Amino acid sequence: MKSMAVLTSGGDAPGMNAAIRSVVRVGIDKGWQIMGIRHGYSGLITNNVIPLGARDVSGIIQQGGTMLGSARCPEFKTMEGRQQALRVLQEHKIEALVIIGGGGSQTGAHALSQMGFPVIGVASTIDNDLYGSDITIGVDTALNIALEAIDRLKVTALSHERAFLIEVMGRDCGYLALMAGIAGGAEAIVIPEVETDPETLADELRSAYERGQAHALVVVAEGAKYNAAALADYFKEHKERLGFDLRVTTLGHVQRGGAPSAYDRLLATRLGADAVERLTLGEHGVLVGFVKGEPTATPLTEVVSNKKPLDLRLLELARMLAR
Numbered sequence: 613m614k615s616m617a618v619l620t621s622g623g624d625a626p627g628m629n630a631a632i633r634s635v636v637r638v639g640i641d642k643g644w645q646i647m648g649i650r651h652g653y654s655g656l657i658t659n660n661v662i663p664l665g666a667r668d669v670s671g672i673i674q675q676g677g678t679m680l681g682s683a684r685c686p687e688f689k690t691m692e693g694r695q696q697a698l699r700v701l702q703e704h705k706i707e708a709l710v711i712i713g714g715g716g717s718q719t720g721a722h723a724l725s726q727m728g729f730p731v732i733g734v735a736s737t738i739d740n741d742l743y744g745s746d747i748t749i750g751v752d753t754a755l756n757i758a759l760e761a762i763d764r765l766k767v768t769a770l771s772h773e774r775a776f777l778i779e780v781m782g783r784d785c786g787y788l789a790l791m792a793g794i795a796g797g798a799e800a801i802v803i804p805e806v807e808t809d810p811e812t813l814a815d816e817l818r819s820a821y822e823r824g825q826a827h828a829l830v831v832v833a834e835g836a837k838y839n840a841a842a843l844a845d846y847f848k849e850h851k852e853r854l855g856f857d858l859r860v861t862t863l864g865h866v867q868r869g870g871a872p873s874a875y876d877r878l879l880a881t882r883l884g885a886d887a888v889e890r891l892t893l894g895e896h897g898v899l900v901g902f903v904k905g906e907p908t909a910t911p912l913t914e915v916v917s918n919k920k921p922l923d924l925r926l927l928e929l930a931r932m933l934a935r
């Protein structure tokens with residue numbers, strides 16, 4: 613019987629478990645023996661490999677995180693690290709690998725693929741910064757968590773007539789901040805893709821204050837040149853420019869730990885299944901993502917050499933809405 617392995621790598625994302633479950637059960641259905649690699653690429657290097665049966669993935673579809681564990685593994689960026697990983701794969705007679713993860717993980721997948729090993733990536737990161745997928749596993753849940761926090765903070769902002777800076781994750785990508793800002797009715801959104809200096813933001817908030825708005829919410833992406841801490845430092849020095857009293861909340865990893873939404877469970881299930889079906893037909897060296905509503909394969913060479921653009925028309929829309 614042919615054997616395939618699955619691993620989760622990089623930042624955990626809600627829905628990774630649903631993807632593992634789908635790979636295992638669809639894989640078994642297609643006649644594969646499935647192995648799980650624990651803790652991402654680290655487990656490949658340290659030989660942390662376990663067999664996975666259909667029952668081993670029971671009861672995980674509704675759980676955030678990843679039952680296999682995830683890791684950042686600097687050794688995998690070296691040729692020696694990847695050669696050691698290949699030795700472990702050969703030792704277990706594993707013939708194909710499904711790599712569930714974000715941009716860094718898919719760069720690792722590409723490197724392994726260039727060494728001749730059959731891999732397929734599955735697009736999974738809360739940052740939604742992966743070329744080859746309109747939306748990635750985990751984004752919907754992370755966005756809903758950010759939104760719930762924004763709605764709650766709005767209550768206090770309104771009661772106290774305050775401004776809030778709310779920092780969301782996303783690494784160098786402003787997607788989460790932009791979408792959370794629009795859906796949360798923010799007065800301003802600060803993202804890495806468009807530089808916003810503190811003076812301009814102060815003017816926008818001052819104008820909201822003078823229009824008689826009882827509160828103001830600013831969603832700030834962690835990767836913006838002026839993140840929430842930098843903006844708060846500026847406002848501490850220039851209180852008079854703001855009008856509002858100001859508070860800062862950084863959501864951080866809270867955004868990653870939620871139970872996956874229906875959307876993420878379905879997306880992960882479909883992408884995991886598609887990856888296995890493609891491997892079964894002999895296809896590899898691609899990322900399986902969701903493009904125009906369908907699981908779609910994009911060559912990993914394209915994925916690693918392109919940057920997914922953010923639709924900045926939505927920032928303009930957010931500006932028009934904040935009146």
Ligand code: ADP
Pocket residue numbers: 621622623653683684685686687688689690713714715716717718719720721723737
């Ligand atoms: P994500 O996959 O969520 O973007 P990271 O950027 O941390 O997370 O990448 C996860 C892991 O992928 C890294 O710890 C490393 O093991 C592997 N990786 C990242 N970049 C490369 C690279 N250039 N070559 C080989 N492996 C890489």
Ligand code: F6P
Pocket residue numbers: 623714737738739781782783834868
């Ligand atoms: O890539 C997912 C992500 O949550 C980013 O949004 C964030 O910048 C990073 O991971 C945080 O990494 P760590 O969990 O290693 O602190």
